[in-house]
Amino acid sequence: MSAYIPDPVVKRLPMYYRYLKELERNNQMFISSTELAKLTGLTASQVRQDVNAFGGEGRQGCGYPVIEMRKYIGKLLGKTTVKKMVVVGMGNLGRAIVRYEAFFHDGYQTSAVFDCQSQKTGLKIGPLTVQHIRDLESVLAENPADIAVLTLPASAAQEMAERLYRCGIRGFWNFAPVDLHLPDDASVVNVHLDESLELLSYRLNQKKRIQP
Amino acid sequence: MSAYIPDPVVKRLPMYYRYLKELERNNQMFISSTELAKLTGLTASQVRQDVNAFGGEGRQGCGYPVIEMRKYIGKLLGKTTVKKMVVVGMGNLGRAIVRYEAFFHDGYQTSAVFDCQSQKTGLKIGPLTVQHIRDLESVLAENPADIAVLTLPASAAQEMAERLYRCGIRGFWNFAPVDLHLPDDASVVNVHLDESLELLSYRLNQKKRIQP
Numbered sequence: 001m002s003a004y005i006p007d008p009v010v011k012r013l014p015m016y017y018r019y020l021k022e023l024e025r026n027n028q029m030f031i032s033s034t035e036l037a038k039l040t041g042l043t044a045s046q047v048r049q050d051v052n053a054f055g056g057e058g059r060q061g062c063g064y065p066v067i068e069m070r071k072y073i074g075k076l077l078g079k080t081t082v083k084k085m086v087v088v089g090m091g092n093l094g095r096a097i098v099r100y101e102a103f104f105h106d107g108y109q110t111s112a113v114f115d116c117q118s119q120k121t122g123l124k125i126g127p128l129t130v131q132h133i134r135d136l137e138s139v140l141a142e143n144p145a146d147i148a149v150l151t152l153p154a155s156a157a158q159e160m161a162e163r164l165y166r167c168g169i170r171g172f173w174n175f176a177p178v179d180l181h182l183p184d185d186a187s188v189v190n191v192h193l194d195e196s197l198e199l200l201s202y203r204l205n206q207k208k209r210i211q212p
Numbered sequence: 213m214s215a216y217i218p219d220p221v222v223k224r225l226p227m228y229y230r231y232l233k234e235l236e237r238n239n240q241m242f243i244s245s246t247e248l249a250k251l252t253g254l255t256a257s258q259v260r261q262d263v264n265a266f267g268g269e270g271r272q273g274c275g276y277p278v279i280e281m282r283k284y285i286g287k288l289l290g291k292t293t294v295k296k297m298v299v300v301g302m303g304n305l306g307r308a309i310v311r312y313e314a315f316f317h318d319g320y321q322t323s324a325v326f327d328c329q330s331q332k333t334g335l336k337i338g339p340l341t342v343q344h345i346r347d348l349e350s351v352l353a354e355n356p357a358d359i360a361v362l363t364l365p366a367s368a369a370q371e372m373a374e375r376l377y378r379c380g381i382r383g384f385w386n387f388a389p390v391d392l393h394l395p396d397d398a399s400v401v402n403v404h405l406d407e408s409l410e411l412l413s414y415r416l417n418q419k420k421r422i423q424p
Contacts, residue, residue, distance in 0.1 A: 011411060014407035014408075014410035014414075041393075079413070083413060092311040095308070187412055188412075189412040192227075193309075193312070194318075195226035196403055198226035200401040201383070202226075202290060204359070207399060208290075
């Protein structure tokens with residue numbers, strides 16, 4: 001379980017987890033690499049390589065055991081402990097993320113939400129109350145968190161990330177359209193929505209030129 | 213401009229575009245590969261390879277011309293024509309995307325928003341009014357769109373994507389946690405927020421095990 005897993009395989013783990021969870025819900029006990037390939041859009045050989053790389057095991061003639069493999073991947077993904085999140089920036093995106101219930105199913109819990117605008121302090125977002133960012137340090141000292149969700153303007157993101165780092169946060173889910181620079185023991189995953197939309201735009205553009 | 217650009221380079225184009233736009237706003241005329249590398253977190257040699265791959269040109273002793281290169285990448289990304297978008301699914305995420313003004317700066321225009329719930333029909337989201345999904349075909353016949361943003365449950369996404377495809381839409385920005393299967397002339401870019409959060413969780417978990 002402690003072996004090195006290549007990054008491209010790691011990036012597919014959540015996808016495998018998602019499909020296995022669905023199979024589990026449908027009470028399917030085993031799945032073959034061929035079936036799993038069909039679901040995921042990969043080839044069967046790719047699936048077997050991936051499973052091999054992350055250390056999963058199949059059973060001769062049965063395929064992969066669904067629940068066991070789902071739990072194993074869940075462990076790799078750190079799903080055995082609930083991760084506490086704080087969300088900084090209560091604009092539309094921040095509020096949507098707090099309300100996006102899918103995140104709460106599966107090992108995440110939003111413990112506090114912050115904004116720098118005084119007029120937002122005290123607003124209710126789902127079960128949480130918006131707190132002023134000036135109280136960040138005291139709130140986190142009392143109730144530490146694992147992950148900070150940054151849904152704030154590009155200009156404010158780096159400084160806020162450093163402040164959160166000093167409060168002990170090591171996971172950064174960054175929606176601000178900048179790349180964060182943080183010490184090596186921090187983990188950052190970016191969701192740059194603008195870049196994602198532009199990638200789609202590029203692909204559309206290319207296909208139009210091929211098939212005018 | 214019509215040469216093949218490798219996928220990893222394409223994925224970095226929006227990032228280059230973003231930094232060049234910022235430099236342009238700051239009235240910087242030229243930028244060296246070393247400076248651009250520092251901004252983007254790549255190496256200077258990687259930047260030069262990328263620029264070479266997408267067909268940009270530097271000037272001896274000056275570096276890359278900021279405005280010219282920004283425009284060139286913009287053309288590659290199809291930013292010369294405004295892309296019309298429709299958003300399907302007016303939950304929290306759909307509403308946040310419609311309101312997320314950053315998208316409107318730069319060549320995108322949301323022309324219609326839909327939901328399947330009658331009680332949402334007629335609601336105002338920014339400058340738009342929610343229409344019932346039953347009117348999808350007639351609305352799109354009158355006012356065609358390029359891109360559909362899917363912010364709806366996994367169970368509804370594939371069928372809706374096919375319906376949108378039949379209405380002439382070829383670009384799909386998919387936030388539903390499923391992979392869409394569409395004809396080859398369609399382009400799909402997925403934003404699987406749950407997978408992105410789980411990737412962060414995995415990385416956090418690994419670092420904790422290395423530095424307990």
